[in-house]
Amino acid sequence: MNRQLLLSFQGPHHPEILSRLGALLDSWPVLLLDLHGLEQDQIFSGLWQLEWVSEQDPQLMEKSLCSLMQEFDMQFRLSQSEAQPKKEQRFILTLLGEHLSTSLLAQLLQRLQQEELLVHGLQPLESQRLRVLELQLRTHQQLDRPRLLRDLLPLHQQHHVDFALQPESLFRRHKRLIVFDADMTFIQCEIINEMSQLVGCEAEVKVLTEAAMRGELDFEEALRARVRLLKGLHRDDLESLLRQLPYTPGVRRLVRVLKQLGYKLALLSGGFQLFVDHICEEFHLDYGFANSLEWQDGRLTGELLGEIVDGQRKAQLLQEIAAREGIVPEQVVAIGDGANDVQMLAIAGLGIAFNAKPVLQERASGQLNQPNLDALLYFLGLSGQELANC
Numbered sequence: 001m002n003r004q005l006l007l008s009f010q011g012p013h014h015p016e017i018l019s020r021l022g023a024l025l026d027s028w029p030v031l032l033l034d035l036h037g038l039e040q041d042q043i044f045s046g047l048w049q050l051e052w053v054s055e056q057d058p059q060l061m062e063k064s065l066c067s068l069m070q071e072f073d074m075q076f077r078l079s080q081s082e083a084q085p086k087k088e089q090r091f092i093l094t095l096l097g098e099h100l101s102t103s104l105l106a107q108l109l110q111r112l113q114q115e116e117l118l119v120h121g122l123q124p125l126e127s128q129r130l131r132v133l134e135l136q137l138r139t140h141q142q143l144d145r146p147r148l149l150r151d152l153l154p155l156h157q158q159h160h161v162d163f164a165l166q167p168e169s170l171f172r173r174h175k176r177l178i179v180f181d182a183d184m185t186f187i188q189c190e191i192i193n194e195m196s197q198l199v200g201c202e203a204e205v206k207v208l209t210e211a212a213m214r215g216e217l218d219f220e221e222a223l224r225a226r227v228r229l230l231k232g233l234h235r236d237d238l239e240s241l242l243r244q245l246p247y248t249p250g251v252r253r254l255v256r257v258l259k260q261l262g263y264k265l266a267l268l269s270g271g272f273q274l275f276v277d278h279i280c281e282e283f284h285l286d287y288g289f290a291n292s293l294e295w296q297d298g299r300l301t302g303e304l305l306g307e308i309v310d311g312q313r314k315a316q317l318l319q320e321i322a323a324r325e326g327i328v329p330e331q332v333v334a335i336g337d338g339a340n341d342v343q344m345l346a347i348a349g350l351g352i353a354f355n356a357k358p359v360l361q362e363r364a365s366g367q368l369n370q371p372n373l374d375a376l377l378y379f380l381g382l383s384g385q386e387l388a389n390c
């Protein structure tokens with residue numbers, strides 16, 4: 001009669017343990033069906049699923065295992081497998097902040113325990129200006145990742161610590177495409193507000209922009225209303241804006257490092273193509289899409305040309321670029337700050353809300369509330385030591 005057995009063990013790591021265990025199992029008619037083993041510092045543990053294909057009682061096997069495990073000062077348990085063990089899911093939770101307090105860790109670990117998420121590893125990535133810690137998590141339960149992230153938001157607010165939660169997979173450290181929002185993400189202004197100053201309608205435009213970014217107004221409707229207010233603005237008046245775009249601190253280093261790592265870079269903006277083209281040229285970005293203004297005799301007509309780049313179009317463009325480059329969505333990073341970034345962040349493998357409005361923070365897989373955009377690199381699993389060489 002065949003029996004399926006689970007062998008779990010834990011104890012001080014010893015280089016010989018695996019080979020001795022293998023030799024012992026080989027002395028019986030035992031098949032290895034599945035195994036999970038891990039080493040954490042000096043502790044070694046594992047969960048192996050075995051098929052015992054003998055008529056003999058597994059107690060005999062247990063006896064031999066007992067003397068082997070005693071020899072290596074390890075604890076073990078051999079149990080009958082009632083059913084196939086549920087597939088294990090693994091996640092990486094990255095914490096990033098100026099301080100990581102023990103109070104934060106206590107509250108966080110309690111919350112993770114409630115979700116039956118087991119912390120099986122801790123990896124500090126940086127301990128200089130920022131403290132960055134990766135928690136390796138595993139569970140056999142179905143995790144509601146968006147709900148857990150929403151539940152962690154109060155911890156972020158209370159302790160000023162950013163979180164990103166990602167499935168641990170082949171793609172986590174092998175992202176290949178990054179998609180940036182422009183206004184208040186790649187640059188530190190809303191371009192349309194800056195343009196409105198040139199025609200003296202700043203207050204009206206600003207109110208519409210803020211309501212649209214909070215998701216309180218339909219994006220296209222708010223955009224068309226603001227562009228109508230810009231009617232008559234001359235192309236030459238925009239030169240000083242183009243020359244003095246306030247790039248977000250850290251963006252040049254971020255772009256340089258991502259290019260070294262072979263990333264494709266795209267800028268997807270609900271703003272205007274004129275500015276996106278300028279930024280793409282300056283930073284040698286691979287793709288840039290935004291809305292096209294209509295000009296007549298060098299002046300704005302107050303109308304837009306072609307398809308509007310709103311939240312839905314940004315998400316479509318992300319998919320089109322990824323498909324063109326042969327990149328799966330799990331290998332895409334999207335980062336933005338406004339309501340019109342919700343959809344593109346939702347389909348990216350890693351969607352980061354950058355100093356974002358609450359509507360986006362509640363839907364992202366992580367949030368970054370730092371002045372410097374290059375802090376994003378930690379969420380890609382890069383350590384301070386690795387970055388020092390970039």
Ligand SMILES: [Mg+2]
Nearest residue numbers: 181183184338
């Ligand atoms: Mg924005």
